[in-house]
Amino acid sequence: MNAPESNGADPSSGPTASSPHQPIDLPWTTVEHYLGRGLGASYRLSATDKPFVSYEIADGGRGIALHVEIGGRHRAPRSPLPAVHIDQVAQGGRRMARLTTPEPELLRDFHDLLLAVADRIVVDGQELDRAFDETVHGWSALLGKPRGMSPQKRIGLHGELAVLARVAQVSGWRAALDSWVGPIGEEHDFALGQADLEVKTTASEPRRHTIHGVGQLSETSGRPLWFASLRLTRGGAGGRRLGDSIKATRDAAAAENIALGRRLDWLLAAAGWDPDQLEDERWTPRDSPLVLRATDMPRLTAEDLPAGSIGRIDHVTYIVDVTGLPPAEQSPVIDLSELTLP
Known part of the structure; x- marks a missing residue:
């Protein structure tokens, strides 16, 4: 796997090269490093002689995405999940399917989903539609009874x-x-x-x-x-x-x-x-x-x-x-300005 293309950040850890017997390894701590600093990065996950697959981190901490090359008459599959969007974009002269989420609270979990889909494509050689369907089906069966806090x-x-x-x-x-x-x-x-x-x-x-x-x-x-x-x-x-x-x-x-x-x-x-x-x-x-x-x-x-x-x-x-609404001139409860997390 290639090193990330970014605007200068140097995460403490990064992904390791994948092989037919080694799953993709892109730690969340690496991704979070970029998101926390508002920096963009691109990790190529596929080998150079294979269809292009990359993990993208948007500038400004705006989110993450998986890009998968689609060729010929193939189309990007449809997503049955409201929290997962799939559309088509151009990247480097290639037609790419792009997987994103509109839910910023779910980025950590979405990261795991993207790696699971990418692993089925890069390591197992599956097409995107099958890799996505199998991942969604497996996760749905596993998470039929959610545990812990959402x-x-x-x-x-x-x-x-x-x-x-x-x-x-x-x-x-x-x-x-x-x-x-x-x-x-x-x-x-x-x-x-x-x-x-x-x-x-x-x-x-x-x-x-x-x-x-x-x-x-x-x-x-x-x-x-x-x-x-x-x-x-x-x-x-x-x-x-x-x-x-x-x-x-x-x-x-x-x-x-x-x-x-x-x-x-x-x-x-x-x-x-x-x-x-x-x-x-x-x-x-x-x-x-x-x-x-x-x-x-x-x-x-x-x-x-x-x-x-x-x-x-x-x-x-x-x-x-309530975006853009003017704040109360004076709150009789407690001053919450400059609030910090404990």
């Missing part, structure tokens, strides 16, 4: 921990843990003094967030509800893994009182955290959170439903985009 939930927990640590800086860990009510089934994530706070975190460029239910952005008992939109980006070697942030948070809580460390463990388990779940994605805040009053943003509440529908509509999930 990538979106891990991103969300990371954001909540950042807010939790900020609350602890102001009020101490006992009060901070008292305020973190989302894991115990309350409608909103934090109950802070005289106001509530809902925290949403995304790894995408737009501030698009999934809202679960008509009550998630509704004020309760006359308490003001505030909404914090957090954006994370790939941090490379300088970023924080969720496990790192959890350990730092627990150590800080236990340093105040050992019982608080145990209480945090219980809250993390209630939130869905599995300490045995493997994860090696590193994140860093893209910018300061956008804080809004819930009443000043697009939302659905029970009052927006047609008359007579309460109790008959069982579940509502929608996506709200």
Whole structure:
């Protein structure tokens, strides 16, 4: 396998040459090195006498792709998966099928999928359509019963921990843990003094967030509800893994009182955290959170439903985009500017 073509980055580790008996080896840490620094790179995975197959890392940390040469009358196969797109591009005078994902939270898992497809092409000599179909079929059978937290939930927990640590800086860990009510089934994530706070975190460029239910952005008992939109980006070697942030948070809580460390463990388990779940994605805040009053943003509440529908509509999930909305002039909850991951 050829060395990467890039704009100057020097990752600590890289892929090794493939052979008919050796699977492709492109560690995620290498890919993350480029993504975290916003650098592009191209790894040729196929031998020089074989149809061109390459792993592409886009400039600006915008994502990853697999390029597979298609010749003759062949067309790029269609993807049955909404999280995997396949289209056709030109590269170096060749017709190439390009596999990408529109979901930045899934890049780590998508990386493994791309290598599995490439391995079937480069090592086993399969055509792209068969390699893709076999990989999707195998993964679907294996993951019929998902285990652990989804990538979106891990991103969300990371954001909540950042807010939790900020609350602890102001009020101490006992009060901070008292305020973190989302894991115990309350409608909103934090109950802070005289106001509530809902925290949403995304790894995408737009501030698009999934809202679960008509009550998630509704004020309760006359308490003001505030909404914090957090954006994370790939941090490379300088970023924080969720496990790192959890350990730092627990150590800080236990340093105040050992019982608080145990209480945090219980809250993390209630939130869905599995300490045995493997994860090696590193994140860093893209910018300061956008804080809004819930009443000043697009939302659905029970009052927006047609008359007579309460109790008959069982579940509502929608996506709200708050990109470009002006922040609240003053938040009565807590200052989240310059927020860092624990």
